[in-house]
Each structure stands twice: as structure tokens, then as C-alpha cells.
Amino acid sequence: MxxxxxxxxxxxxxxxxxxxxxxxxxxxxxxxxxxxxxxxxxxxxxxxxxxxxxxxxxxxxxxRGGKRLRTAFVWCGWRAAGGSGDxxxxxxxxxxxxxxxxxxxxxxxxxxxxxxxxxxxxxxxxxxxxxxxxxxxxxxxxxxxxxxxxxxxxxxxxxxxxxxxxxxxxxxxSPYGPRLYDEWRAMRTEMVAGQYRDLRAQASGSSGTEEALTIAVLKSARYTVARPLALGASLAGADARTLGAMRAAGRCAGLAFQLRDDLLGAFGDPALTGKPADEDLRARKLTPLLAVAVRLAEAGGDQDAAAVLAPNAEALPGHTVERMRAALERTGARGEVEARIADLAASGLRHFGATGAAPAVRREFAALVERAAGVAPRHAEELV
Structure with missing residues (x-):
């Protein structure tokens, strides 16, 4: 019960x-x-x-479950917009x-x-x-x-x-049915667009940072946080200003979530994540983590790292997942992505504050961002 x-x-x-x-x-x-x-x-x-x-x-x-993060963000969006209605x-x-x-x-x-x-x-x-x-x-x-x-x-x-x-x-x-369905329809299209861009990037051997971020935003950031927040807020009759702040907060927090997922995909424990830890690396899937590493390797003249991480590296001998992980560490890509996660989590919290949500709801959003991104948003202690 x-x-x-x-x-x-x-x-x-x-x-x-x-x-x-x-x-x-x-x-x-x-x-x-x-x-x-x-x-x-x-x-x-x-x-x-x-x-x-x-x-x-x-x-x-x-x-079999999962994190159920999207439901939690729907609820958080609804409460932030007043929590009225059905x-x-x-x-x-x-x-x-x-x-x-x-x-x-x-x-x-x-x-x-x-x-x-x-x-x-x-x-x-x-x-x-x-x-x-x-x-x-x-x-x-x-x-x-x-x-x-x-x-x-x-x-x-x-x-x-x-x-x-x-x-x-x-x-x-629902009296807010058209708003709800507009958010849902946009989210489905973004999901497909992001998945196609992901496939296209793999086929073309792209390693560009901007393309990697575009894919991450379309495929994950909006779908995981921004749209769920807006779905909940729509059911509370949120105005355009509140919805705009929700989407901005969700984009930042959702991208932090995806960057954390990229790190887990490269360095995580399959016993904890429930999926293999090296699939993205073996497939040379374009992620912001990989794109940052390629950029840093090229800028720093690390030819070995650039060769190991290159899109066509699977055709070369001796380019193991272990060498890829070492390159991600040596170039500083892992550290740069960790710092970016913290920055995005903090930005998400600032944008969420602009919704006018009560302090208790803002604290709950901060807790959800910490759960999704694996880092406590800076200044979360100020939400009193």
C-alpha cells in the first residue's frame, strides 16, 4: 500500500x-x-x-525500473508552477x-x-x-x-x-491538454532527431565538439529534464516566463546528466550501471567527452592520444579500451568534463530559481540534479 x-x-x-x-x-x-x-x-x-x-x-x-528521473522532474515542474490541478x-x-x-x-x-x-x-x-x-x-x-x-x-x-x-x-x-500535448510532440521529435544525428555522426566519423553537444542536447538533455519539467509545469497552467525558466534549467541539468552518463560509459562499473562500461569507447561513439579529448590531444600535440581516439582507430592494431581510457585521463578531458558538469548543475539551479518556485521545491530540484549529475550543485546550501 x-x-x-x-x-x-x-x-x-x-x-x-x-x-x-x-x-x-x-x-x-x-x-x-x-x-x-x-x-x-x-x-x-x-x-x-x-x-x-x-x-x-x-x-x-x-x-524492471530504472532511475525514474523523468517522473521526478515532472513532479518537480508541477510543484514549481504552483502544484494546482489534477x-x-x-x-x-x-x-x-x-x-x-x-x-x-x-x-x-x-x-x-x-x-x-x-x-x-x-x-x-x-x-x-x-x-x-x-x-x-x-x-x-x-x-x-x-x-x-x-x-x-x-x-x-x-x-x-x-x-x-x-x-x-x-x-x-485535462484543461491544459493542448499545452501538454505540444510539449510531448516536441519531445518525441527531438528524440528522433537526436538519435539520427547520433547515427549520422558515427557514419561520418565526426569528432566535433559542437556536433557532440547538439546530439547530447537533442537526445538526452531536453528529453531527460527540460521537457519533463515543462510537462509538469504545463499541467499546473504555468505562464510563458515560468516555462522558459524551466526549459533553461532543464537544458543545463539535462546536459550535466548526459555528461555524467558519458563518464560512466567510459569509466563506470557495469555492476552498478547495469550496462557494459566500454561500448561507447569501442564504437568510437561521438560524445562530448570523446570530442573534448580529441580537441585537447590535437591542441597539446599528443599524437598517441589523437590516434587512439580518432574515429577510424578501430581499424588500427593495439588501440584498446584501456589505452583510450588512459588518453581521456592524460589529455585532461575527464577533468574538463567533470568541471563542466559542476558548472552546468549550478547554472541549472540558478535558472530554476527564476521560476519563482518555493525554497522547498528548489531544494528538491537541487537534490534531483545531484542524483542525475552525480555532483551537488554549488550554492545549493543557500536554498533556505
Whole structure:
């Protein structure tokens, strides 16, 4: 049981105190579970095989969790804008974001060929395993990898359909529905644009810092923080000034989150992150971290680092992930990115203060930024 539910008459409350982001996340989990059960019933009514092999896999993947950061930022945006209106709509918007995140992760793993996600097999790997085991009537034919890839694409599509259905239902029932849907529509387009720019950069062998930042903003910063904040604020009827401050805060905090994710992708512990720690390095994926390292190596005349980190380095012998990590350290790229994360977190906090949010909400935003970026925003202690 979740305890007392927040009311819809004003800021959500439990025991006469505002519901915090962790409490809202727990409440969202209950909403998400009801949505998943309804979608699974619909899937079983449609086709039993599809329901068992596809829909249940998607639901299980969603239930495996994740940071649920987007829901927390939706809630923070709603509270910062006054926290008035329908609480259930806020929770449902958070649940829709979690379904959209499932779609993004499933498709991203297919495109990157990632074997692990959230501490278990990636969706395409799980489907391939099922193919090798064969249906109940005997072994399956054809390529298990091809089947897994195709099935995972469909699984991501299904998660997207569930997300869109839920957000549309929420928007139709809200007096702020058009605003909510405008934010959602823009976010989906930005996600696809960012993913395409990522693929394009890999194909072209780009190492430019500006391109790396463009991809990070489109693919992650807006999607992870800026748009969720604006989705929540929209459901509280926020004005244009407040929304502008939210987006600016979210862009800074979201980029700090992505830079931290880049560092974890290069140096993190897979046991803690739930995914391999060297995929981006092996693929020479264009990240701000890699772009900064290439720039510093070239500027400093470090030919070995420049060669190891170059987009075509995988074709050369002896360029191991260990040498790439050493180059990231030696050039100063790791330190520069760490400093940039701290600067962005502090900037995000300053922009968020311009929303007029109450001190308690600003402290909660600072805590969320620390959780997302792995660094406490400077001057957070002043939020009293």
C-alpha cells in the first residue's frame, strides 16, 4: 500500500506535508502498474501468442525500473508552477514518460548492439534467446539475431504506442491538454532527431565538439529534464516566463546528466550501471567527452592520444579500451568534463530559481540534479 493518496484540490499532501519526488514516484508506480495491467488485458484479447511473447516482455522490461528521473522532474515542474490541478494527470504523465523511455532504450540497444540493459539481457538479445530455444512445437528456423532485432523493434513500437495512448488520454481529460500535448510532440521529435544525428555522426566519423553537444542536447538533455519539467509545469497552467525558466534549467541539468552518463560509459562499473562500461569507447561513439579529448590531444600535440581516439582507430592494431581510457585521463578531458558538469548543475539551479518556485521545491530540484549529475550543485546550501 502507498498510504494516503494526494488530493486534487491543491499541492499533493500526505500527513499535511507536500508529497516529495520520491513519494510521487512511488505513486506513479502504482498508476503505471494499473496501466500495464490494462494494456496486457487488451493484448490478451487481441492475440494470446502476441500477449505472451511480446506484450508481457515489454511490461516486464518496464517493471524492471530504472532511475525514474523523468517522473521526478515532472513532479518537480508541477510543484514549481504552483502544484494546482489534477494530481492523477501528473502521475499519468510520468507513467507515459516511463513507457516512452522503454521504447527509447529498446530501440537504442538494437542500434548500438548492446547486450545488457537494466542488469539483464537487452530486449533483442532476450528475443534471440527465445528463438534459439524454439517454439513449443520444435526448433525455430532462420537467424536468431535477425529475429531478435525485428521483434525488439516491434517491442519498442508497442511501448511507444502505450505511451502515446496514455499521454493522449491524459491530455484529453485535462484543461491544459493542448499545452501538454505540444510539449510531448516536441519531445518525441527531438528524440528522433537526436538519435539520427547520433547515427549520422558515427557514419561520418565526426569528432566535433559542437556536433557532440547538439546530439547530447537533442537526445538526452531536453528529453531527460527540460521537457519533463515543462510537462509538469504545463499541467499546473504555468505562464510563458515560468516555462522558459524551466526549459533553461532543464537544458543545463539535462546536459550535466548526459555528461555524467558519458563518464560512466567510459569509466563506470557495469555492476552498478547495469550496462557494459566500454561500448561507447569501442564504437568510437561521438560524445562530448570523446570530442573534448580529441580537441585537447590535437591542441597539446599528443599524437598517441589523437590516434587512439580518432574515429577510424578501430581499424588500427593495439588501440584498446584501456589505452583510450588512459588518453581521456592524460589529455585532461575527464577533468574538463567533470568541471563542466559542476558548472552546468549550478547554472541549472540558478535558472530554476527564476521560476519563482518555493525554497522547498528548489531544494528538491537541487537534490534531483545531484542524483542525475552525480555532483551537488554549488550554492545549493543557500536554498533556505
Amino acid at each position: 502507498l498510504g494516503p493518496r494526494p488530493t486534487a484540490a491543491g499541492p499533493a499532501e500526505t500527513d499535511d506535508a507536500p508529497l516529495t519526488a520520491p513519494g510521487a514516484t512511488r505513486a506513479m508506480e502504482a498508476v503505471l502498474e494499473r496501466v500495464l495491467e490494462a494494456r496486457l488485458r487488451q493484448a490478451r484479447d487481441t492475440d494470446a501468442v502476441f500477449a505472451h511473447e511480446m506484450a508481457e516482455r515489454v511490461a516486464a522490461f518496464v517493471r 494530481v492523477d494527470a501528473v502521475l499519468r504523465a510520468g507513467a507515459a514518460l516511463e513507457l516512452l523511455q522503454a521504447c527509447a532504450l529498446i530501440h537504442d540497444d538494437v542500434m548500438d548492439g548492446s547486450p545488457l540493459r537494466r542488469g539483464g539481457p537487452a530486449m533483442h538479445v532476450d528475443f534471440a534467446h527465445g528463438h534459439r530455444a524454439g517454439p513449443t512445437s520444435g526448433r525455430a528456423s532462420g537467424s536468431a539475431e535477425s529475429f531478435g532485432t525485428s521483434a525488439a523493434v516491434l517491442a519498442g513500437d508497442l511501448a511507444l504506442a502505450w505511451a502515446d495512448d496514455l499521454l493522449t488520454e491524459t491530455a484529453l481529460a
